[in-house]
Amino acid sequence: MLILMQSEHTKKQLEAVLAKVRALKLKPHVIPGKQSVAVGITGNSGALDPHLFDSMEGVREAVRVSKPYKLAGRDFQHADTVVPVGKFRLGGPGLVVIAGPCAVESEEQMLRIARAVKKAGAHMLRGGAFKPRTSPYAFQGLGKKGLQLLAAARKETGLPVVTEVLDQRSLADVAEYADVLQVGARNMQNFALLKELGQIKKPVMLKRGLSATLDEWLMSAEYLLSEGNKDVFLCERGIRAFSDHARNTLDLNVVPAVKELSHLPIIVDPSHAVGVRARVAPMARAAVAAGAHGLMIEVHDRPDQALCDGPQALHPDDFASLMRDLAAIAGALGRDMASPALKGRG
């Protein structure tokens, strides 16, 4: 149950609602919204009767919520969320492309690739400084040094920087340097990390876990939103199914599903899902045609020497060619590539 208060409700009216919820042995959760306040109720095993609340003073409507998320859903906020990152806005009609290497390896590597993706039209720069690796013996990233190299690449190219935050200990450092903090698939249900990210003032990109349902994914977004961070967007990167023809199964059908149920923007990372260079471009094109708000693409100019995921990285030339395809598809569907916004969030 979600109780939507009238925009002009009084504090006393709100408290009466909260008291009534508690009298039912349930838990009220005050959820501050843009226009007004909502009260989420949890603790009820079955359905509640909306009439218990909708005749109370100050209450606009009491809504049965079959979905477990509230803030992430269209019931609570109908209009699309648009996340401002630097000069760009993610979540509107303009297609946003994030590109760069899997991992930051050196100053030279980072600058070379940053210049290349900027030239090809990318809107943001990616690069991992802290890398989650299945093996403790694999390259774990340059850490804080990597963050500094990302900042240097941003300074030279003007591209905002997207990078992964792995844990609570390094969160402050990552938040200092990054423009967007990425939560990786393996951390999608690291709730302690999500709670802390909900309290920072930078956009968060939440990747879908390998075996996460759509509800679970939106519930993880709810952790971020309920702590106060509204600049959240989602990233589909493939799920784990039985197929062995690709590293993961890219679930593009989740794109229209997310857009239907949630106001949060959704982008697609085909590189990690398909795992091989030759299939990245077809899936990137498909993601745009499916309606994604953006893409994240791995690019490396010397993939054979890459310390991480070289086989899936596009060469800069192939990336530039892909960017032309994406613009053509976007154009065919009445959209275009994102261009700098004249002012802040609309």
Added chain:
Amino acid sequence: MLILMQSEHTKKQLEAVLAKVRALKLKPHVIPGKQSVAVGITGNSGALDPHLFDSMEGVREAVRVSKPYKLAGRDFQHADTVVPVGKFRLGGPGLVVIAGPCAVESEEQMLRIARAVKKAGAHMLRGGAFKPRTSPYAFQGLGKKGLQLLAAARKETGLPVVTEVLDQRSLADVAEYADVLQVGARNMQNFALLKELGQIKKPVMLKRGLSATLDEWLMSAEYLLSEGNKDVFLCERGIRAFSDHARNTLDLNVVPAVKELSHLPIIVDPSHAVGVRARVAPMARAAVAAGAHGLMIEVHDRPDQALCDGPQALHPDDFASLMRDLAAIAGALGRDMASPALKGRG
């Protein structure tokens, strides 16, 4: 191991090869091809040395085959297979769209919808006469009467007809009326049915099973090909994964994977995968952008009265609008909608 004979080899040379295979306690399989003959070898647990054969007279090349399929793979036939259906060719640059209702329900229904999809530009007509239903109590299709109604709709519109064959008993009837025989997902490994379909002279569309790997799918195609039917194309229709936001998980990444490994055309059926009308169009657009040779789309003008899968059927107007989108995406990628071929198979 696959031994490719020279095109001008003699019968005696071929027999010498077969004798050598048998002497190794292995089994030779003579595979007649377009230009020449190949000999597949099975029964070997490990790898065979190609030099055992490639110096024999009449042998062009002996190829190590890591993949279990032979005829379905690019090693055996490099050029794309193009399947002629009526005036159209499936598998070339032109995008082919098959459309129609889930099930044939009545003469009126079939004619109304056939006219509507023809008007919107569809190339072929679909409609189930024999329906595989999870429940024995559900509508099982009109059977032979349904085939006759499809033929009537073909006569009026000129559209070739695609319909499912469920079993051996009705195969002759379906083959008499249909232009393309569809093998459904549940029958992908009904090997007895596949063997019989391999012996008829009409194109077969092989849908992917709900839990079929790419190798298993191509092995089922191999059953058709090895019996002599070369007019085979594939249809991705979603796999079974854990996700609950859709009926099935449409695996578009299999499109470039099939095109890489096999010469067989591949189309996509988004309707069965997504299960709800609103998400059919985004996935149809995505399939074209991913490189599919065609699409199969369910269309119904009175979906609320449909005897089968109404919720996923597009209204004719929405289908016409989708066709315009598909043409725009195809155009953006240098392709176009299929148009009638001037002559037979090229």
Added chain:
Amino acid sequence: MLILMQSEHTKKQLEAVLAKVRALKLKPHVIPGKQSVAVGITGNSGALDPHLFDSMEGVREAVRVSKPYKLAGRDFQHADTVVPVGKFRLGGPGLVVIAGPCAVESEEQMLRIARAVKKAGAHMLRGGAFKPRTSPYAFQGLGKKGLQLLAAARKETGLPVVTEVLDQRSLADVAEYADVLQVGARNMQNFALLKELGQIKKPVMLKRGLSATLDEWLMSAEYLLSEGNKDVFLCERGIRAFSDHARNTLDLNVVPAVKELSHLPIIVDPSHAVGVRARVAPMARAAVAAGAHGLMIEVHDRPDQALCDGPQALHPDDFASLMRDLAAIAGALGRDMASPALKGRG
């Protein structure tokens, strides 16, 4: 909705019920039962009010059925089904073990293994005469000759024979020789085959499909039951999940789930699920502890020469040792190995 008629109802009362169903634009399905008759209603999208029927004359009860299956469920038949096979009964407290080679290869092989499994205490003999193979080039079984060799082994050992029926064309032959007809995982939704098997007078063992939900499995059983064959039992043999440490994922938790929802017996085939000899025995032991009514185990005395699935076959000595373990576990849980029934079905 399921309408249960009183055991002493009249034909006229039944027809009044059917007429009322049709007047609601729904479809009645008369389901003859052991004590009485039931009427299944299909075609309703929402729930029906039981009061529409339960006050009619001759009606014992009208039951809301949330599950799609009727005959396979406990609502229709509360008592466990017990399937008589030769001197044994499958589905009661006694544990039934079916053993033998994957495929019938020769008279000698079949007799040697049949004697060995009989000596170790097996209750029935398995062996494939018609083999479903992923590859058209793999050994497809001895066909009718294989059936005759199974009959010879039965004659010598007295063990009833379980063998797979692959298609409609060979059904009559298989039904002539076999004591139990097995439907393999790939044919679980070959509805045409199921309908014909529902009309024969021999027990059918229905394996679970690789991606079948429990509901789908019971619906396939419903196809058999609704055609009149009541001697049906189920066999879990592993599902397809993402795990790569085994060929399939044996889902033992389905055993108590089936026993809760259905009256049909359920056995477990660990051999195909685990795919390697060393893990067959642990899973066989686990299946008994989980409450399975029986097991099907592959045994071969010369597994290195087996034409099919040698790596998963137990040596006869290991099988004998496993049988002792199974008896011990059964004993620890108050059950025992099946022994010959004094008379027919109880």
Added chain:
Amino acid sequence: MLILMQSEHTKKQLEAVLAKVRALKLKPHVIPGKQSVAVGITGNSGALDPHLFDSMEGVREAVRVSKPYKLAGRDFQHADTVVPVGKFRLGGPGLVVIAGPCAVESEEQMLRIARAVKKAGAHMLRGGAFKPRTSPYAFQGLGKKGLQLLAAARKETGLPVVTEVLDQRSLADVAEYADVLQVGARNMQNFALLKELGQIKKPVMLKRGLSATLDEWLMSAEYLLSEGNKDVFLCERGIRAFSDHARNTLDLNVVPAVKELSHLPIIVDPSHAVGVRARVAPMARAAVAAGAHGLMIEVHDRPDQALCDGPQALHPDDFASLMRDLAAIAGALGRDMASPALKGRG
């Protein structure tokens, strides 16, 4: 490649090995073991020739390692790891049962249940103080207060305490109070947390992630082991597959697979996998029959009032009855329930 040094090797010999590895542009990882030291080599894409190293002084053997884990595998340590917890040893022939409520709710609740499971023969006590919840609005656990209540229950009953550690911030508190620190399924690849847990001096129980392969699971164990913590055991708790008849699919076949490939003990948590009380006991019995070293079972005396996962908790009486079954099955297979060890680790 894994280079095993002789137990009496010199520091100089080790350094010569390391230098040679580096000269090959590869990375050596010194892995201190019980008897000696091993050197893991990473960075090689293909296989290395063991002869490069096995003739060097101080080298006992150079082993090709096809598996990505080293310390967790049987190649490095053949003998089973036995983890001492209080008076008990987990990993030997004695079956260890951990029982208790999902969450610590109050002092009374904890003491009542602790006494009940102790009386029924449980060896350790479980209870969550920090709870990972899909929803931010669900009960998140009592936190540090919960840890203190667990300690009180331990004091009264003598049972060692197993409880989950959710994040880096609370690790020190959990490590202070718990006897075994549990890593939950969602944190199996929270590598930052694993690294810190590898440095503490208490046993760690590592649950399998919902979509983790066996290799990934053992690689996560490798994170713990490579940091120096050898007291690690595994817990299977169900994977995510397509089945909807249970919350998760309990993969019991992973038990013999783990025992074959790794020396680490493995226990099974049927409660979370099956999600409903009635199926916990069958799966617990099956886990013992499959060879698990232990079990973790949720028990609650007032499940209707439980703040978390009440539907899957066994009543104390049912738990006592299950314990008798488990002892009977263990006995039938030549094992017994764990009893206090006379001295420390054997």
